[in-house]
Amino acid sequence: MEFSSKLLENAVQEMSHLPGIGKRTALRLVLHLLKQPQERTELLTEALMKLKSEVNFCKSCHNISDTELCEICANPKRDESLVCVVEDIRDVMAIENTSQYKGLYHVLGGKISPMEGVGPQDLNIASLIQKVKEGTVKELIFALSSTMEGDTTNFYIYRQLEGLEVVTSAIARGISVGDELEFADEVTLGRSIVNRVPFESSIKAN
Numbered sequence: 001m002e003f004s005s006k007l008l009e010n011a012v013q014e015m016s017h018l019p020g021i022g023k024r025t026a027l028r029l030v031l032h033l034l035k036q037p038q039e040r041t042e043l044l045t046e047a048l049m050k051l052k053s054e055v056n057f058c059k060s061c062h063n064i065s066d067t068e069l070c071e072i073c074a075n076p077k078r079d080e081s082l083v084c085v086v087e088d089i090r091d092v093m094a095i096e097n098t099s100q101y102k103g104l105y106h107v108l109g110g111k112i113s114p115m116e117g118v119g120p121q122d123l124n125i126a127s128l129i130q131k132v133k134e135g136t137v138k139e140l141i142f143a144l145s146s147t148m149e150g151d152t153t154n155f156y157i158y159r160q161l162e163g164l165e166v167v168t169s170a171i172a173r174g175i176s177v178g179d180e181l182e183f184a185d186e187v188t189l190g191r192s193i194v195n196r197v198p199f200e201s202s203i204k205a206n
């Protein structure tokens with residue numbers, strides 16, 4: 001792509017680092033921003049800068065939060081004996097939308113993926129095991145997407161729990177293999193949490 005301006009080229013270059021944004025889309029977005037009133041772009045950059053510099057993660061579940069403990073963890077009506085293990089905040093949002101789940105979450109921040117160089121130590125796994133050791137958690141529900149990475153991650157955590165007193169379950173798969181939770185419809189997702197199955201039987205089924 002040939003640019004008539006170095007400024008334009010730089011902006012397109014930066015924009016195209018975003019996931020799913022190729023050079024063409026980046027150019028379209030940059031030209032759109034250029035046409036907008038100055039203050040729209042200022043509000044956007046300000047929101048992003050503020051997000052990046054001030055964002056907090058809940059010290060208990062690692063969900064993105066404006067407070068030390070997120071609203072879910074801080075809510076006394078939630079059942080702290082039940083913890084749903086998810087990949088990222090999009091899964092928390094998807095499950096919360098179903099209104100079928102009253103327990104807490106634990107956000108891993110990704111999945112184990114040797115291909116992408118993500119190991120267990122890169123994820124919030126140690127704090128999960130620690131939480132179980134403290135004894136308030138009675139059941140862990142694995143709700144990672146059922147990809148190979150998801151299965152590997154579930155199994156790794158499962159092995160780490162050996163000898164600890166906790167029930168493990170997996171969400172029932174009305175959702176087809178490989179589907180991401182965030183795209184599952186609310187009814188199906190809600191049902192798959194209510195109808196969860198013991199983790200051991202979910203391994204055999206695969």
Ligand SMILES: [Zn+2]
Binds near residue numbers: 062063
């Ligand atoms: Zn939290």
